[in-house]
Amino acid sequence: MSKLFYDKLIVFEEIETEIAKVSQSKEEKEELWQIVDEMIHHKVLDMILRKLPKDKHREFMDKFLAAPHDESLLDYLSAKIGDDAEKLIKKEMDALASEILKEIKSNKLV
Amino acid sequence: MSSDYDQIRNKLKVKHAQIRNDFSSNHPHIEKYLAEKGISLSKIREHSAKIIGAGALAGALLLSPPIDMKALPSPEEIIQKLNRSQESSPDLPQKILIDALKSSLPTKTQPLNNSQEKYLESFLTNITGVKVKATLEGEHLNTVYGLIGAEQHLRRYPGDTLGQHGAGDTLEEGIAPGLGAWGYFASSYENLTPGLINTEKWYAVVQTLYLPNWNERAKYLINWYKYRKVLIVDTDNGNAVVAAIADSGPAAWTGKSFGGSPEVMEYLGGPKYKKGPVLVFFVDDPDNKVPLGPVDYNKINMSEMSLVQS
Numbered sequence: 001m002s003k004l005f006y007d008k009l010i011v012f013e014e015i016e017t018e019i020a021k022v023s024q025s026k027e028e029k030e031e032l033w034q035i036v037d038e039m040i041h042h043k044v045l046d047m048i049l050r051k052l053p054k055d056k057h058r059e060f061m062d063k064f065l066a067a068p069h070d071e072s073l074l075d076y077l078s079a080k081i082g083d084d085a086e087k088l089i090k091k092e093m094d095a096l097a098s099e100i101l102k103e104i105k106s107n108k109l110v
Numbered sequence: 111m112s113s114d115y116d117q118i119r120n121k122l123k124v125k126h127a128q129i130r131n132d133f134s135s136n137h138p139h140i141e142k143y144l145a146e147k148g149i150s151l152s153k154i155r156e157h158s159a160k161i162i163g164a165g166a167l168a169g170a171l172l173l174s175p176p177i178d179m180k181a182l183p184s185p186e187e188i189i190q191k192l193n194r195s196q197e198s199s200p201d202l203p204q205k206i207l208i209d210a211l212k213s214s215l216p217t218k219t220q221p222l223n224n225s226q227e228k229y230l231e232s233f234l235t236n237i238t239g240v241k242v243k244a245t246l247e248g249e250h251l252n253t254v255y256g257l258i259g260a261e262q263h264l265r266r267y268p269g270d271t272l273g274q275h276g277a278g279d280t281l282e283e284g285i286a287p288g289l290g291a292w293g294y295f296a297s298s299y300e301n302l303t304p305g306l307i308n309t310e311k312w313y314a315v316v317q318t319l320y321l322p323n324w325n326e327r328a329k330y331l332i333n334w335y336k337y338r339k340v341l342i343v344d345t346d347n348g349n350a351v352v353a354a355i356a357d358s359g360p361a362a363w364t365g366k367s368f369g370g371s372p373e374v375m376e377y378l379g380g381p382k383y384k385k386g387p388v389l390v391f392f393v394d395d396p397d398n399k400v401p402l403g404p405v406d407y408n409k410i411n412m413s414e415m416s417l418v419q420s
Contacts, residue, residue: 004158004362007365016363016364020286021287023288025288026288026289030319030358031119033363036122036363037361037362046132057139067161068161100125103121103122104121
């Protein structure tokens with residue numbers, strides 16, 4: 001099983017639909033899913049680390065790697081950042097979804 | 111000239127590289143930290159799978175909050191309730207199921223622990239008459255409790271078209287441009303048997319790609335999962351259907367854990383049903399006797415039911 005503490009905050013259904021339209025096989029579809037997945041991990045962690053005080057980076061990463069699925073990390077982050085971590089992640093992911101869709105849809109204009 | 115797929119793939123790979131570069135330049139100390147740990151952010155799902163897998167083997171409760179097992183009626187209580195109600199209310203088995211699940215499952219879908227799964231195995235087997243397992247022949251899905259989303263029809267043979275998939279509302283979902291995880295169901299229209307027609311009609315999608323050991327055991331698992339029967343139970347209304355796994359997905363970033371064919375989704379929630387919470391268990395059917403399609407468990411013969419909890 002695979003689960004990350006921020007999974008519940010990410011719903012990129014429109015991107016999935018667009019990927020399904022151009023993929024001819026399971027392998028093609030899953031390759032694009034993986035690329036999007038990796039973008040998500042880097043964007044989420046980048047945002048968290050930019051917001052989190054630097055002296056808490058190591059502590060957070062230790063907690064994250066010990067239990068990547070643990071949703072209580074959202075409470076931990078909210079407390080350390082002093083802002084609603086869920087909202088911050090959702091906002092970052094909304095922006096990423098728009099950027100990815102823009103890339104995909106611009107292809108249709110070529 | 112490259113295909114739409116190639117062009118989109120290339121664009122996404124460029125964006126992916128930019129995002130990774132941004133991360134590296136913004137947080138070089140974290141890059142170093144991850145390198146020392148031997149973990150790549152790109153492989154964080156695999157790392158999560160290993161952590162959760164190790165915890166599950168140790169019997170730890172990893173995911174909270176736990177469901178209230180005491181809220182579920184025991185198998186003995188189920189049969190007592192059903193026997194009492196057979197004359198007065200023919201719908202009661204479904205009502206018992208809905209009430210029990212509503213009062214006991216977490217409101218938000220999430221993986222359940224081993225004891226919760228074992229109880230639900232017994233509960234669903236007793237009430238629907240379909241013998242189910244969370245772990246079958248050592249194989250286990252990523253979760254048994256998740257959101258299911260609407261899928262399109264799958265092409266069954268080269269040249270198959272949407273118009274060949276019956277009539278009515280289920281055609282509105284359309285037909286997937288690509289093939290299912292196992293390719294065509296038949297090499298030609300002539301080789302398309304009634305059984306294969308039924309398999310596509312009642313198909314399910316599960317996240318085989320996120321199984322923790324998929325890459326190491328792909329050859330075996332591909333065969334094991336092909337058309338494997340699962341019982342899907344809508345936890346909101348109790349509707350249940352037996353489906354055959356015929357595709358891989360959905361992506362983890364959709365919020366969904368399963369997919370259902372247009373017919374599966376229509377039976378579970380009606381013609382406009384696009385997404386909802388379900389339980390999904392393997393059907394233990396070594397003799398291939400359990401038919402695909404709706405499970406009308408309100409008509410089951412109570413005298414034939416086994417109500418011994420395994």
